[in-house]
Amino acid sequence: DAGVTQSPTHLIKTRGQQVTLRCSPKSGHDTVSWYQQALGQGPQFIFQYYEEEERQRGNFPDRFSGHQFPNYSSELNVNALLLGDSALYLCASSGREWGTEAFFGQGTRLTVV
Amino acid sequence: AQSVAQPEDQVNVAEGNPLTVKCTYSVSGNPYLFWYVQYPNRGLQFLLKYITGDNLVKGSYGFEAEFNKSQTSFHLKKPSALVSDSALYFCAVRDGRDDKIIFGKGTRLHILP
Numbered sequence: 001d002a003g004v005t006q007s008p009t010h011l012i013k014t015r016g017q018q019v020t021l022r023c024s025p026k027s028g029h030d031t032v033s034w035y036q037q038a039l040g041q042g043p044q045f046i047f048q049y050y051e052e053e054e055r056q057r058g059n060f061p062d063r064f065s066g067h068q069f070p071n072y073s074s075e076l077n078v079n080a081l082l083l084g085d086s087a088l089y090l091c092a093s094s095g096r097e098w099g100t101e102a103f104f105g106q107g108t109r110l111t112v113v
Numbered sequence: 114a115q116s117v118a119q120p121e122d123q124v125n126v127a128e129g130n131p132l133t134v135k136c137t138y139s140v141s142g143n144p145y146l147f148w149y150v151q152y153p154n155r156g157l158q159f160l161l162k163y164i165t166g167d168n169l170v171k172g173s174y175g176f177e178a179e180f181n182k183s184q185t186s187f188h189l190k191k192p193s194a195l196v197s198d199s200a201l202y203f204c205a206v207r208d209g210r211d212d213k214i215i216f217g218k219g220t221r222l223h224i225l226p
Contacts, residue, residue, distance in 0.1 A: 004156075033213065042117075042203055042216035043157070056213050090156055092214075101147055102214055104156040 002027070004093050004105035012111045013081050021076040021108045025093030031055075032074040033102060034066060035090040043090055049074050078110075086112045115140040115208045119217035126194045127225050134189040134220045136204030145207040146187040147214065148178055150200045157203065163187060174198070194224045 005024045013019050025032050031050045035043035045058035049068035063079045072093075078085055088109050092102035116139045126132040138144055145164055149157040161172025168180045178189045187204060204217045 006156075031212070035216075042218045045213045045215065048212055050212075058213065092157075101159045101162050103159065104149075106156045109154075 004103050006091050006105035006108050010109045015081055017081050018079045021089050023091030024073045026103045029093035029095050030072050031094045033092045034076045037088040081112045083112050115206050115215050117204050117206050117215055117217035119204055119220045121220050123221045125223045128196055129193055132191050132194045134202050136187045137185050138206040140206055140208040142208045147205040148189050149203045152200050196224045196226050199224045
């Protein structure tokens with residue numbers, strides 16, 4: 001079982017550019033959530049995808065968008081990058097059972113210059 | 114809205130001594146509570162969870178946590194600390210009526226040899 005895998009591991013982008021981050025969930029999981037973890041902070045919930053639709057969204061602007069594919073993998077897109085978007089982006093997958101814990105990937109470290 | 118508070122930014126404990134990392138929470142419905150650990154440049158690893166039942170839950174690496182409904186707390190404990198326990202610890206809560214998991218800001222645990 002490969003667990004949750006994210007790509008790329010590191011990324012450097014320029015202000016104003018767009019970025020796409022990718023996530024493959026743990027085998028058997030159908031729900032994918034994305035989190036932003038700024039340096040020295042706890043992870044902040046961005047949004048969650050289930051059955052290819054955004055089910056919930058945190059307090060993030062529309063520049064942050066996502067997608068879930070039929071195989072449950074997911075993408076996070078960020079447009080018009082700002083310096084403040086520099087962070088570790090974490091993907092988490094979970095199953096359908098209530099109370100199940102989320103499993104996290106290693107994250108993508110995004111640096112905006 | 115749910116929230117999590119970790120009142121200590123850092124906890125220092127001598128190796129072999131017991132450790133406690135504090136967490137309090139606020140939810141509208143029944144709480145699902147989690148502890149995760151993060152090592153440098155890594156994603157989050159699940160330690161343990163409370164869903165229902167016994168107030169004392171046991172998890173990975175000898176950690177345990179005590180759920181106290183009246184004090185809305187879920188403190189992480191370990192009887193005898195190891196240097197390898199040094200890491201960043203996050204408490205998280207999920208409202209039973211919601212899907213997203215909300216994290217505290219984290220507590221850095223430093224075990225002194």
